[in-house]
Amino acid sequence: MIAIVDYGVGNLFSLKSSFAYIGVEAIVTGERQRIESCDRIILPGVGAFGDAVQKLREAGLDQVVIREAEKGKPLLGICLGMQLLFDKSLEYGEHTGLGLIPGKIVPMRGVVPDTYKVPHIGWNALHFPKGKPCSPLFKNIQEGDHVYFVHSYYAAECDPWISAQTEYGTLVTAAAENKNVFGTQFHPEKSGAVGLKILKAFCEI
Amino acid sequence: MITKRIIPCLDVRDGRVVKGVNFLDVNDVSSPIMLAKHYSEGGADELVFYDITASFEGRRLFTDILTEVASQIFIPLTVGGGINTIDDFDRVLKCGADKVSVNSGALRDPGLIPAAAKKYGDQCVVLSVDVRRVDGRFTVFAKGGRENTGMDALEWIRQGVENGAGEIVLNSIDTDGVKRGFDLEMLSAVCELVDVPVIASGGAGCMEDFTTLFTQVPKVDAGLAASIFHFGEVSIGDLKRKLQKDGINVRL
Numbered sequence: 438m439i440a441i442v443d444y445g446v447g448n449l450f451s452l453k454s455s456f457a458y459i460g461v462e463a464i465v466t467g468e469r470q471r472i473e474s475c476d477r478i479i480l481p482g483v484g485a486f487g488d489a490v491q492k493l494r495e496a497g498l499d500q501v502v503i504r505e506a507e508k509g510k511p512l513l514g515i516c517l518g519m520q521l522l523f524d525k526s527l528e529y530g531e532h533t534g535l536g537l538i539p540g541k542i543v544p545m546r547g548v549v550p551d552t553y554k555v556p557h558i559g560w561n562a563l564h565f566p567k568g569k570p571c572s573p574l575f576k577n578i579q580e581g582d583h584v585y586f587v588h589s590y591y592a593a594e595c596d597p598w599i600s601a602q603t604e605y606g607t608l609v610t611a612a613a614e615n616k617n618v619f620g621t622q623f624h625p626e627k628s629g630a631v632g633l634k635i636l637k638a639f640c641e642i
Numbered sequence: 643m644i645t646k647r648i649i650p651c652l653d654v655r656d657g658r659v660v661k662g663v664n665f666l667d668v669n670d671v672s673s674p675i676m677l678a679k680h681y682s683e684g685g686a687d688e689l690v691f692y693d694i695t696a697s698f699e700g701r702r703l704f705t706d707i708l709t710e711v712a713s714q715i716f717i718p719l720t721v722g723g724g725i726n727t728i729d730d731f732d733r734v735l736k737c738g739a740d741k742v743s744v745n746s747g748a749l750r751d752p753g754l755i756p757a758a759a760k761k762y763g764d765q766c767v768v769l770s771v772d773v774r775r776v777d778g779r780f781t782v783f784a785k786g787g788r789e790n791t792g793m794d795a796l797e798w799i800r801q802g803v804e805n806g807a808g809e810i811v812l813n814s815i816d817t818d819g820v821k822r823g824f825d826l827e828m829l830s831a832v833c834e835l836v837d838v839p840v841i842a843s844g845g846a847g848c849m850e851d852f853t854t855l856f857t858q859v860p861k862v863d864a865g866l867a868a869s870i871f872h873f874g875e876v877s878i879g880d881l882k883r884k885l886q887k888d889g890i891n892v893r894l
Contacts, residue, residue: 448735448736448738448740450712450713450736450737450738451712451716451738451740454712454713454714454716454738455716457713458713458714458716483763483765484763554837554838554839554863555837556764556765556808557644558765558808558809558839558863559644559645559647559687559839559863559864560644560645560647560687560893561643561644561645562643562645583645583893585717585718586644587765604643605643605644626716627716627717627718627740628716628717629682629716629717632716633716
């Protein structure tokens, strides 16, 4: 059973439906005990980092997620949920994250060339870093497969933990992981067949 | 590299897709679910559902359909038609829409875009504009293109983006339905003006029109069309393979 953490941020309909579609039971919940009783956790999120991390803390769920991850339970952060896994973010000020993956979240504007639009919206190709073993998350997909992105900030200073990048005038972190903690900047639940294969792989970790 | 997007648009009335279609793999050509599946499996990068229902009962049918589509199709879904209030945003987002397209609703209530962008984020708010040349000036039309608002289109779009619209659908009434290609001049003007994604709509008659669009207006992000896909004149798979052959980056 998968717990999709509900802390009042974002639309969880598609995530829940995509697990139903691949035949995996998932519940949307903000209750500590139910999250603890599941064997995998999804941390979703859209919007601004500061708001989201505050809501997560107010719900008391930041510590639950950290504790469960430290026990070794597979955790997948998606989009803003991935960004929350890092040490800190520079989105509208400076905010502390969950610190489960080393690195920080920085604006794409100023890093990507000026001719590129920000937010980065649309389908872009995944590239796996050379010389690293393939992430268990990507065992069923290919280098160059396309996934759907919507974001204005990205994870930097996290090279050792990067498991996939995408090219947008420069190389941008598309996914990162630290042991049992995984994050995708893109939306697997909106990335068609490729996305469903990634979610399925997460369920098999 | 980010790909150029191909987006079919489905008009829905009382829960059924209007405009006839004939596909070998689709038994019920007016079923939004079967059509959405057909397009998604064919390689559509996104789907737009346009609710043209007038009645309350029809609206309810639309959200039922949307829920069903969103539970089976895992690509971005945009919903438009009859979006006048934040409650309308809420109604369709809860049923699985990812983006909401506003048109006349934003003209009636200039506060709608900023309020929606604040609540759901810029990426969720699409400003759809129907534009026609009047005395050589790009002018905004309302009510499905029937009513001249007298407003300058470039100014309206600039304002919309400033207020939080995260994407623009530019529908040229001058080229719509003519099937002689997209309105390259109008699209270029808008692409120079804003730095959010711009989706071209109106005028696609054949595959070559998409190649022309993406090569002549390289800043355009996506091409949207309805009838050429629905009538089976162009299949999305064939179109994307042709675009790739022409050197345009697409998802295959």
